[in-house]
Amino acid sequence: GLEETLCTMKLRHNIGESTSPDAYNPQAGRFKTLTSIDFPILGWLGLAAEHGSIYKNALFVPYYNVNANSILYVLNGSAWFQVVDCSGNAVFNGELNEGQVLTIPQNYAAAIKSLSDNFRYVAFKTNDIPQIATLAGANSEISALPLEVVAHAFNLNRDQARQLKNNNPYKFLVPPPQSQLRAVA
């Protein structure tokens, strides 16, 4: 049975400017993640990959990799990155340009703001079914907490806690504020 399985295993899968991204916002950008679920040989390697593009002044909300380290390589353009450790120290806070590599360790929080019209990157993940968790936006870790837990943990009143939970309607990619909205090409 080797011929039907290992010897003929699919070894190539395109994730470049994919026509069917996993997340897409016409004013903010898109990204697609390739895991062992849609590319089985990655299960053998224990790796995954993600290709993303973020438009000018759009934001990738603060997030963290739940179960993987992420090695991010810039394909095009530049963006402002911040990476924070468990003690709240910004271990990276700067611009990343084309051809540069940034390693985002597991569980470290990261956020990205694009400085180019089409900031593109590929991120290699050291787990074949990588998970990310967002710390802001719809369905984020904070919006899924009880209101009173948010209020007491963050030292906020109920109304402020409700704002923190519900104000940002976007899940991953936040379009630039109205003032900076890029002219739609």
Add this chain to the structure above:
Amino acid sequence: PQENECQFQRLNALEPDNTVQSEAGTIETWNPKNDELRCAGVALSRCTIQRNGLRRPFYTNAPQEIYIQQGRGIFGMIFPGCGETYEEPQESEKGQGPRPQDRHQKVEHFKEGDIIAVPTGIPFWMYNDGQTPVVAITLIDTTNLDNQLDQIPRRFYLSGNQEQEFLQYQEKEGGQGQQQEGGNVLSGFDDEFLEEALSVNKEIVRNIKGKNDDREGGIVEVKGGLKVIIPPTMRPRHGREEEEEEEEEDERRGDRRRRHPHHHHHEEEEEEEEEWSHQVRRVRRPHRHHHHRKDRN
């Protein structure tokens, strides 16, 4: 483990050797560099939460197993992408539209003797709603494959500005000595980033970063008690005697089934119906003959 790390001449009984005080409790840790713990590839901590104490939400870079040695309360975990399935009915205030009530992911009760399993990177919080302090022993499996950092456990707090319970061992070892200023995973971002990402004002951002929070540590006091959406705890259904009673009942039922096979079909059906409609109580009614055949669904 590294070469002959488990080559013991003798084993030692270990006590916690570091305590981090909080506003409403303490967190004690054993040094993960101890040979016994390093060989086992684990780290250990003991958390004591006073009445009305809330352990702030945090996640860790390795799986955790928590044993509740004493006390009771509620806890929650946040699984990325899962829905907020606990929601309050919408209340419409006089003359206004429905006020947005709260909704959140599942919240559960815990009590003495429970084991709580927390996967890697999953935020977890707990609250003591009982009368006695909660004492929870946590084992962190630092050599688990899910952990892709080193063997020092890191607690990534979502809020507050508490110090790291385990990083002291690394600092002492490395001789860096300097006390890391406590913080949380959001306090390292620029204010502008957070204002834009969370769509909130500067004042809320300052609170998120723990700037206006002088409450000490990872366990804070909730004055007046914590109100969350959670079903009331069921009274304990099974005392030992009730269990024995049920076993006798099951035996009796088994005998009856043998003596009058055709009856039990209904009876069984009736009992099933009873059990279904009286979820907790087991109600037995004397068997009545049905004149029409009941359709089974």
